[in-house]
Amino acid sequence: MPRPVHFEIHAAEPERAIAFYRKLFDWKFTRWEGPMPYWLVKTGEGPGIDGGLVPRRGGVTPDAPVIAYVCTIDVPSLDDSLAKALAGGGTMALPKQAIPGVGWLAYLKDTEGNIFGLMQNDPAAA
Secondary structure: OOOEEEEEEEEOOHHHHHHHHHHHHOOEEEEOOOOOOOEEEEOOOOOOOOEEEEEOOOOOOOOOOOOOEEEEEEOOOHHHHHHHHHHOOOEEEEEEEEEOOOEEEEEEEOOOOOEEEEEEEOOOOO
């Protein structure tokens, strides 16, 4: 059964958001070594999930792509899951893209307009 494996915080000013969450929850942020600005978020030990922080695309407006935490679901096949989600009434929010060395990611909106991510693990993604 697919499960949430990651969350993502979209921030207009990543350093400001990092300071906020460090102070509030003592979360640990590590700059990712990949080709885009991205910080890995370690929320603690034991049950729970870790996440990431990324610069927001666009401003905070009604048509902004993301103003939320995005939960990402691990799926065995991104293409199959995209087809199933779209056939079920979901809509594309961010098309399939490679996260180099990690896998394939896409964001969708469910039938209620909520954004969620789908990730297929693939270390060869480029």
